[in-house]
Amino acid sequence: MFKLRGLQFLLVIQWAMCQNLGDLNLAGPLKDMNFSIPEGAGVRPIYQFISESPVIFRATGEKDGIIDIVPKTGMLYLNGSLDWETKAVHRLQVECLDENGDVVKGPYTVTIYVEDINDNPPKFDQPTYTGVVRQNSRAGKPFMYVHATDLDDPTTPHAQLTYSILHHFPNPYPEMLFQIDSVTGAISPSRTGSYYLDPQKQDTFTLVVTVKDMAGMTTNAFTSSADVIINVKESLWKAPATVYIQENSTKTHPVNISQVHSNEADVIYELLEKEKLARFPFSIDQNGVIYVTEPLDREEKDAYSFFAVTKDTVGELVDKPLQIHVIVTDINDNPPVCENALTIIEVQENEGGGSTIGTLHATDMDEKDTLNSRLKFNIESQVPAVPASNMFFVQQDTGILQLRGHSLNKRIAANYSLKVMVTDADFQTICEVQVHVIDINDQIPIFEKSDYHNVTVAESIPVGTVILEIQATDMDEPATGSSYIIYQVEEGDPDNKFIIETDPGTNRGFVKINKALDFETAEVHNLVINATNPEPLVSGVQYNASSRTLFKVFVTNEDEPPVFQKQVYTANASEDIPVNTLLVKVEAYDPEGNTVRYSLEGDVKKWLKIDSTTGNIYTASTLDREYKEVYKVDVVASETNNAAQRSKIPFVLHLKDVNDNPPQLVTDYPTFFCHPLHGGEKALIQATDVDEYLYSPRITFSLGDDADTRNNWEISKVNYTYAHLSPKHSNFEEKVYIVPVIINDNGKPPLENKVNLEVKVCQCSSEKSCFIKLEHENSKPSVGQAVGILLGVLLIIGAVIGGVFFHMKYKQKNEKKSQQKDVKDQTECEVLNK
Template sequence: MAQGISSRHLGTRRAHNGDLTARETCKAGFSEEDYTALISENILEGEKLLKVSFSSCLGTKGTQYETNSVDFKVRADGTVFATRELRIPSEQVAFTVTAWDGQTAKRWDAVVRLLVAQPSSARPAHKKGKPSAGLDASQPPNDTLLPWPQHQNANGLRRQKRDWVIPPINVPENSRGPFPQQLVRIRSDKDNDIPIRYSITGVGADQPPMEVFSIDSMSGRMYVTRPMDREDRASYHLRAHAVDMNGNKVENPIDLYIYVIDMNDNRPEFVNQVYNGSVDEGSKPGTYVMTVTANDADDSTTANGMVRYRIVTQTPQSPSQNMFTINSETGDIVTVAAGLDREKVQQYTVIVQATDMEGNLNYGLSNTATAIISVTDVNDNPPEFTTSTYAGEVPENQVEVVVANLTVMDRDQPHSPNWNAFYRIISGDPSGHFSIRTDPVTNEGMVTVVKAVDYELNRAFMLTVMVSNQAPLASGIQMSFQSTAGVTISVVDINEAPYFPSNHKLIRLEEGVPTGTVLTTFSAVDPDRFMQQAVRYSKLSDPANWLHINATNGQITTAAVLDRESLYIKNNVYEATFLAADNGIPPASGTGTLQIYLIDINDNAPELLPKEAQICEKPSLNAINITAADADVDPNIGPYVFELPFAPAAVRKNWTITRLNGDYAQLSLRILYLEAGMYDVPIIVTDSGNPPLSNTSVIKVKVCPCDENGDCTTVGAVAAAGLGTSAIVAILICVVILLTMVLLFVVWMKRREKERHTKQLLIDPEDDVRDNILKYDEEGGGEEDQDYDLSQLQQPESMEHVLSKAPGVRRVDERPVGAEPQYPVRPVVPHPGDIGDFITEGLRAADNDPTAPPYDSLLVFDYEGSGSTAGSVSSLNSSSSEDQDYDYLNDWGPRFKKLADIDNCHPKLHPSPRCLWSGRIQRPKKPQPEPASIPENPAMSPPPLATGFPKDPVRGPAPENRTHP
């Protein structure tokens, strides 16, 4: 890219009217009458060229700018920019800028001149001011030095305004160095007077990316420090600063624009590697197909980014090897030859190449993509029947039956509107018995019966059908003569059911006709005219069984009397259904309904309503409204006549009837008072039929005393119920007797409960020996606490062993593993003052208690080892069973009688422990000594005598856990 493709103003020439001070009066207008800027030959759209300065003395608000050129505009801040991309062929361009104030409507004009920059060697020398340092031959070629113009004011005083400018800087991308590489030198003409230090700021200097550019602070030479990439960043905007050694500003900051020059280092890249397009078959040459697009990251304004397209290959090359062409600049692919036929070639594959450098294959970079072009189908092939005639048959009276399948052939794309067949019947079916539906899978036409056919009317049909497509044929394509075919359909005769021509036949007659009366003839017709068949009749539904039908001719007669008031009558109509069947194979039958409308006759006498009523015993209070109900209908119902019979005479004596209207009358008392009670009052009711019918009905009237409102009182209600005073008294006496019996029963139960409680108090609760452990009058014989650990009784006698045994829990229902403890042998014969007296007193108390039941239940004992240190207690006071006499056991009371029969033991004859536990024995009540203190360890106490017993020959070994029964 040539230097200067993007321009920035290189400088401006301003006219001065002398030094203005703050005390001078503000003058509205442009700061210059003529603005000049140096630009490059090529200008980009929106590029800033220069800035004009305008003051309205009222602020910039409301100031608007306009130009007389369509290529340049002025922003609100005075910046002049290009409205489009321009190339300036001449040396300068001039146009007018107008500023106008929206508040005062005044206008001011200024001229803007844009000078095209020339190469440095061609620049003319300045005529005014001191010679520019930029012309110093001692400066390097990249140094740029500009002179500063001088002006004179009206007083002849010279004021030199020093501004410094620098042209755009162009840097080629991908430079190989060496780095840092000098770009340009900036310098102020004040450096002859004072030392100046230079610096740059902006993106690429002190802003990321950092230190891309650097400057020598003393000489003003600016460098690039690394290779540039235009695709990463195309330009940089820096500001150069000049200050003295004390940091004071010497010159105003100036803008530096650095442009990266593009190199052809990027290949064109297609947006897609595969493009899909389509074109109709038979399209004319020049038909648009698709567009392929490739983008080049290089500068599109140069040849590096200008891409051109071409087609490399086409597959298949049929019917021509060049069926398509491509626009080299836009990438549009169009047809170039005729002959596209989907039925021959359905798809083309085209390889497209994109090359930059305006398509120069020698210098440019290239890339390829694939374009797949599908040839779309058009309806250029009409459907054709595979045969000219088709045949089928259909049974009569059937619908939704397919009678024939029509097959067609279509070379267009299957399952598309160009292929889908549409069938229609042209002739042969004026009544619309048939329709043709299309099978969506096979595209066949299915001739279907939609309206039943009758063999007796049409024995065959000759149809003419035509087939077409859903889509119309393409232009220039004619329908084939093979798109029409004939279909012959034969109708098969079947046995049809007879039918009643006058179905739901209605006849009218009076009710009550005698049995055997002929009502009508209900006959059916057999539609099978070509079959000689007989029809027979039968009843299908006759709810009341009133009718009879002749099986051969359908004549209907009555089998019972028809009653209009029957429950089978609905709205005066009786309905019966009959069946007519032929003798075909298989037989067929049809049904018919006969409706009989029955005309009412006066065959029902009226009934009196209500059946029951009540009235006060005084006739002045109220009366009873009566009416009648008749099962007949008008005119065989009301008006009714109500009257009282002459017999019995008491009826007319006590009662009277007053007629209200044709349907209602009033029954009231004729006498002044009638005793309360129930009365049957007969009343004769007569209707208005021809002839009239009468009926004597009885109404039950309850006569009762009433209050002032005419309502029956309670006493009256009871009396009216038929209960006299004596009956009421009898009922009350019965109630009192029942209550007395209940009270006596309750008192008896309370007394019995009290006696039972008194007897229980006579028995000392401590005398109940059904305990786990017996209590003896021995110190140290055991604890009264019966829940101690029995395992302590199974320990050895050695106290040292007991004291040294580790604490723990031991089961009491299993035998100890170690040696069984040996306890001192107790005396075999107990002290006579203890056990003997105890047993004697217990027996005496038991004998004197006739209500106490025997306690002979099976007892359970704790297991205390296989042996006992106490020896056998069964030999107390005896050495052998022969020395004892047990006959006196017969003198025991009823309480121990059962126990004596079972155990055969007596407490006076040196009882064994088993006998002691077999019955309820009362301990003697005498002062007991204070029990010995129980040691903390139960194992240290001597075991009680009655905690275990030897094996008994009757009950077996003593159980391990003895429980209370």
């Protein structure tokens, strides 16, 4: 041992002699110092302490047989390897002694921090782990953990561990059935596993789980592995079988009806409604027991579906929702109900025995197609009981009413009242039935006249006019289908020009004009009118000549106006078509065959003309869509020999746009800039185009190409109709500038317009608008202003003098009149006195 230490000491001395420690900053005076040294690496110098006077260096403290100092040279060195796992910090005291052993300097504290290196592989707590997972467990929900430790420094990546699954035996699917949290080692089913794990197919899996240090980020990380054996158990979380609950139960509620079990402990059970109900009559406790909280009524609701769910303490779902089905079973708690308070049946008196005359309908709210809702029918009474007490029969299970073999006779009994008992297994109800015996249709209608001769009407007679009243009678029972009369034109009216309406109270018929008559089409209508009943005649009875009558209508001619072939004429034309272009041909004819002449009315723009003979309409002048896109006029057709006979229909011309208007600059507001300019000013300018565009007008702005404009102004697009005009510098005088602006549209072909835009540079008010400066009082007027002022003063003086002159003349005139009046009055007084 002594020889080994001596050898190590000599190696350190030899290394120190071969190195210039001062150049490497590994030498210096004795003072407090800290060193960080990686663990391992064996014998090596640490630092050399230097003293000006010869001294002996001594080191004491936590040397642990590894750290020492050369007494004569002050070389602090390692004679072995440091180990972080054994000791992470060594604290020493270094001092200088004289030849007598007295301390002349120090002691100073020297602290050596051992730096950890990754020299320990991670190690699992156990070589094999065993876990249990339930079928259908939630994906990502851990069912077990693996854990490993690493002896290296936990504050460094050396001990940062990462878990992963290396192998999966067996692995029947493209994706693993299990997953592991790389940080915590938690093992849980993957999405695939949550769906496919099934103990019937595979109940045991073996996972090879690895753990790496260095956070698994480097290739030289240490790795360990362990086997994880997983047993798959059948899921406890299963939907129970359909629950059947008898309605109107008298048990004390709540009543236990089912139970569910989660695959995991300490979960919170809840029920979720599948449909919104006024009240939800089910609950669940924290053992998974499901209760019905009140009696149920099948007739109110016969089935319920809802979900059972489990949640953890933070409200997250633990298991997949289970759907619970509840069927409410029926009891016989509803009596039969008559569909109608009174069932009325009509039957002809000649109906034969066994004939079905009607059906009595009743319902039962209990479950359909069960004994609880099975109904039986039986006739309890018949009033009157003539000519027999059993005139009717009801089928027990259908409610169909039939006649027995007896014939009905209205003269004996016109009505029968029946009480029918309707029963189910426990209840019974009486339903009322009334049978009306109706007369058979064995009489035909008979006209009072076989010929109503004729009537003469003008062809212009209004539609709806009554031209004849007719009458037939029927001896069957009044106010029935056997006696009501329907009148129809049987012959002579193929175009339905006439219609006959019946007064239901009197059976009187009114012949009316149904469509406009036309002398030119038919001058005479020879009508054959029949009378029938809506109820079929009984066998052996037929309609004959007594149910027919004749009537003749003469139509007189009237001069009618021309008739157009159409109700309205339209045309589409481009606004730039040449003058004299044919737009449309209108046609009219005169019913009497007179010649027709055509003319136009309402052509305020004089855009159109019409050939009075042919009806051809042409353009008469240039069209303009921007003035009127839809141009309407009236076309008049009149008889040549009688202009008063005229007809009029509209003609509508739809004009299609062409690009015939250049864009215009909007000048509704002035363009100005406030003086002095500071830079960055913008003025908004707008352009419009009256032409039609498919989407919107797209107008481009540019400036004139002269040098002055280019040097002073610039223009930038805002959108399709606006742009900004900006000065390019701030050296502008107060005056009006003319800026040439070029605007182009996007028509086909495009049009251009050059506009000289007036732009003012002016002093602005606080409202940012130009204002006019007033001249000072002491400023001298110009020659023109002086002349104007002089003329104004002279005019004012002249007006004043003239006013005075006229006033004096008026005063003199009034005084003269007053003197004359005084003289006249005095004369009259003198005469009276005499």
